[in-house]
Amino acid sequence: MAKSPKDHLEDAFNDLGMDELKKFKNKLCDRKKGEGIRKAQVEKVCDAIDLADLMVRTFTSTRAVPVAIEILEAVGCNEQAAELKENAVQSPPVVQSRPDVVDHAAGQLPKVELALADDWHKQLHLVSCSQEFKNKIIKEKGQEIYQVKEKKVRKRLALLINNIDFDEKAMTRRGADTDENNMEWLLKELDYQVVKHKNLSAKDMEKAVKDFARREEHAHSDSTFVVIMSHGKRDAVLGVHYSSSNPSDTFPVDNIYRCLNSENCPGLRDKPKVILIQACRGGETGRLWASDGEPEEPVKIEGDDFVHKEKDFISLMSCTPDTKSYRHVENGTFYVQNLVDVLMKHAHEEHIEELFRKVLQRFESTDMMGSYRQMACKDRASLPKLFYLFPGL
Incomplete structure (x- = not known):
């Protein structure tokens, strides 16, 4: 052998x-x-x-x-x-799809299976939607689905914020650059121009989202994605200056919705807005599998005169409230790996809520997660219609 x-x-x-x-x-x-x-x-x-x-x-x-x-x-x-x-x-390498990882709580070495191989996004490709399928869905669903503009006339934008390097060196999010590359790759494959920022304070994140909401291209778009990846706590994302001595550097998740609602972002009114957040919402730090959480010890409707203020949103959080989200120091997070993989394989035939359900199903697998349990969480959904991405069209 x-x-x-x-x-x-x-x-x-x-x-x-x-x-x-x-x-x-x-x-x-x-x-x-x-x-x-x-x-x-x-x-x-x-x-x-x-x-x-x-x-x-x-x-x-x-x-x-x-x-x-x-x-x-x-x-x-x-x-x-x-x-x-x-x-x-x-000598021929032995493939180890389930490397040993330290269980911080139990002090044992459970098996934790990586969701995908290191170069999975290079080996796979986004499955394109056929014109026949799109015509069929439009004929069957009609007014039940969001309008998708023709590729030649639309201008889709996506916002991607990734915080990796923090003032507190112990909070460096190793492996987060892999998440950034994978997510940017997917968004571009889905025909979104990616507006990208890295290593922002809470104030700068607020400005980035506000500036994004003001972009004129939204008037010619049919949807948007906002992706924020950082450390976090229950209802906020941490800025890069966050520390025990500066706990105020936090960006409330509520502000994302406020910036992109019907009042503040009329260009995206009645258009689906997908919010993806990779960050802990509580919990402790891990070891090889790091916890993107607040460390305990930083050292170590539309009518005649009425419009729904918040509508057409859907978000997928990396974990449920008060729990932690795991990140491999090289391969990135379970959340991003599974999210990107599901959209690549199924976006050509499923609407966004079904795609998110498939992601949640991945996290239900105890074999994959081992002792490092987390469950992605669909949150604050206000989509009255079905949102199909129709990739490639």
Whole structure:
């Protein structure tokens, strides 16, 4: 039976002397590429097996070997680096779709299955809707569905805000850049021009949403998406300056709806507005699977004269109130992975509420979530009609 990357790592680490092993662990903590492992984690490593396990859990089986080779060469263990490169690179890799992850609460090593492979969004593609299906739905549903403008005349906009780097370094959202890339990719595939912002304070998030609501293109659009990804608490998203000494840097979720309602954003009146928020709404921080939550210790109608003020909204939150949302330090969040995957595979034939139900169904799988349970939450829905995206048309 072919050895796994973890087996090869164990072999390499067993060949190191005490001094060499110490140098390796120190270098592992000092990596400057945003992939270093915290000293507290390394200090718990007792032997080669523990170190190999930590490497695979942190970097995944695909990246752990190249990282190990890089460090071995940096500390002068060229012989072990060459042997690891020869043995691990030439032998067939063992696919590990369910890597070990530390259970912070139980102190055990449960199995947690990644939703998808690291390069899943490159391997898959958005399934296009056929003109026949669109004609059929329009004929059958008629006034029950939102009008979708022809591609050649519409101007769709989407807002994407992603907070990664916070003043408190312990709050850095590693893996969030993967979510950003995947979500931007999907929105563009759905024919939305993406207005993107990164690392905003609460005040800047408010301004970004207000400016977006004023965009003239909305008058020529048929819908919009607003995506915000950050740390959060129950009813707010945290700005990058949030800390124990600055707890006021929070952006209330209510403000998104207020900025985009019929009064403040007439260009999107009677048009579907999809709000997607990846952030905790309570809970504690995790370990390999990080919690996008507020850390406890930051150091470590329309009529003659009447219009519904708030209508045509639907949102999907990454978790239910008072609970946490998990993020892998390289592959991003369960929420974004499953959301993007469901829309790619089913948006050509399902309306948005059914798509969201399919996402929720993914989170019902205990095999996938293991001990790291979360449930996405459809919230504040006021869509009186069915919203079909008709991708490709």
